[in-house]
Structure formats: structure tokens, C-alpha cells
Amino acid sequence: MEGELILTKPSENWFEEINYLRAIAIIGVLIIHTIDDTAAVKNLTGLMFSLMYIEELVRFAVPMFIFVSGFVLYNKYRSELPVKDFYKKRFMSILIPYIIFSVIYCIVNTQLGLFPAFTLNSVIDSIFNFTASGHFWYFQLILTFYIFYPAIIAYYEITKDRFEIHLLFALFSPILIMYVLGSFIPSFGFALSTPFKYLIYFLFGIYTKDNYDKICQRLERISMKKILLLGSLIASLPFVSMFLVVDSRYGTQFSNSIPYYYQLTLVSTNILHICIFMFCLNFLLIYKPKFTLLQKTGEYSYGIFLVHALFHNFLLIYIFPRFSIFPTSLNFYIILFTLMLTMSYFTVKLMLKNRLTSYMITGKLTNN
DSSP: OOSSOOOSOOSSSOOTHHHHHHHHHHHHHHHHHHHGGGGGOOSOOHHHHHHHHHHHHGGGHHHHHHHHHHHHHHHHOOSSOOHHHHHHHHHHHHHHHHHHHHHHHHHHHHHTTSSSOOOHHHHHHHHHHTOSSGGGHHHHHHHHHHHTHHHHHHHHHHHHHHHGGGHHHHHHHHHHHHHHHHHHOGGGGGGGSHHHHHHHHHHHHHHHHHTHHHHHHHHHHOOHHHHHHHHHHHHHTHHHHTHHHHHHHHOOOTGGGSTTHHHHHHHHHHHHHHHHHHHHHHHHHHHOOOOHHHHHHHHTHHHHHHHHHHHHHHIIIIITGGGTOOTTSHHHHHHHHHHHHHHHHHHHHHHTTSHHHHHHHHSSOOOO
């Protein structure tokens, strides 16, 4: 989900892996929004603990979208950036769907009883504050990266010229240091703001594209033993950071018993997410899957992101109570995820067949 939906695959300079990564990421987003409903359960049971572990594991989803955005943008726009053309295309692909769906969510959420009233002022306020739906904070994040993209590219190119073989260390160590400083020193608190926290993934996407052939060669030669070690690291790291969520939902004090726990999670989550990116990329390069449904899910990922919360809210408010499906049961999460993904997928597929509804998702008028 680069901020626009890819309707047709470009004829050159395209990477098959991208849509698979987008598919993995959007599935992760839907899992997170499904498991978020554990917040309604007041008792910490084995099921709730297991679900929150899964939720922590798949929190790589938005970072993966940011990683893909950095990759795709750097594939098309480098230091010789056509600024006017760049901003026009990026903002049209983001702002038009965002405004349209902000209005839709305001109308629907008012009907569902989630908003007190539907007025012009409430719609305008929702649009400017990115509050028409809970997941719309992502638009503010991606718009920030678009606005500062020329500066980010300049930072990357300057760092690359000066540090060359130590580029990865030079790019990321200052950011990680800023994270830790931000957790201790109030004047560095900006380092913990949402855009800055995701900058490392955007830069890693740029770095991966810039060194793609070299990274692919290394990943394809990696031994099975190292893959298993990487998998073990990925499986264990969510246990490091998940107790922040457990404590906030159930009033436990696990995180307070570990010195500098918050600082530890700042570093461990970045390591976890980047390990998952590389694990997924390794799998795609080695096995080269030809799974059309998953590939289409990646192509539709932006549209699925836009519409899925409509089905989530409708199912929770109108359907599940009638069938006595409650969040204390595992069936609740399986059914909610399956229905939300299926309904979103086919809704986007249908919308793309019509010129007007396609415009609502892509911000582009196409000839169907």
C-alpha cells in the first residue's frame, strides 16, 4: 500500500515480490484490527494472552507498508526528483480517496451510533484531524513521508556518499539513539512521534531498493540453519514487547518489573519488524510463489485498507450480537477476520470494475 492502488503492473522496473509483501501486510492489519477486540474482555485468559502475542507479532504490518512505500518511491523517484509531478501524483492518489471515505465513514459511523451526529462541521473536523475512522491515522503518516520525501532522499544520498560500506549503521544508529533519548529526555520527545518512529522502515525500504541485487543474492544463499535461527528470533521477540499491551488492557504490572523495559521494546520491535521483512523476502525469492489470490490481495491492499473497517463495525454492532458471537470465544476472531477480509476483497474487486467507484479508491479516472 504505497498510498495508491496498483491497477496494472508496470511494464518495467517492477518487482513481483511487492504485491506479495502488500498482501502479507494488509492481512496483518486486519488481524490487528480483529484482535484489538480483546480489549472488550476483562479477564486475562490463556486465549487472550495467545491472541495478544499474535497481535504483537503481526504489528509489522504498517511498518511493512512503510517499507514498501520507501522501496517503490525510490524505484521511481530518486535525487533527480520532478517535484511538481511527484506531489501532484502522490497527493491526488491519497487525498481524493481519503476525503471520499472520510465522508462515507462519518455517515456510516453516525448511523451505527459511533458518532453523535452528522454535520458539516463534524465532517470537516474529521477530515482535518484524520478521525473519521480509527485507522485513518495512516494517511497522516504517509502524507508526512510524501511531504518530506525530497529531504529524506537528500539525507539518504548524503549519508551514502560519506559512509558507503557502513551505510546501514550510519543510517539507522542515529535514529535508534534518538528513540532512546526521546524516552529519557523530554526535549527529544519528538523522536517518539509517529512519523519519526516509522522513518527507519521508510529508509530501510529505500536502502533495500538501492541494494536490491546484492541483498537478494545474500538472502538466496542463506543457509537453512540461519533461516531457522531467524525464525526463532522472530517467534521470541514479541514476548519482549507484548507486556506493554497486556499491562494497559488488564492492569497488570509485568513491564514495571523489568528495568528500562520501554527502551528495550523500542529497539526490539525495530529488530523484529526488519527481521520479518527479510524473512518474507527470503521466502518469496527462494520459492517464487504463483498464488494469484494472494497477489490480487496485494494489488487490492489499498482498497481493502479503505473499506475493511466498515464491515468490521457492521459485523460487531449488528450481526455478531444476534448470533451470540462474543469476543471471549476463539470463533469470534476467526469469523470476524474471515468475513472482514472476504467482504473487503470482493467489494474492492467490484468497485474497480466501475469508472466512478474505481475513482473513489484510486483517485484516478480510468477507462474500463
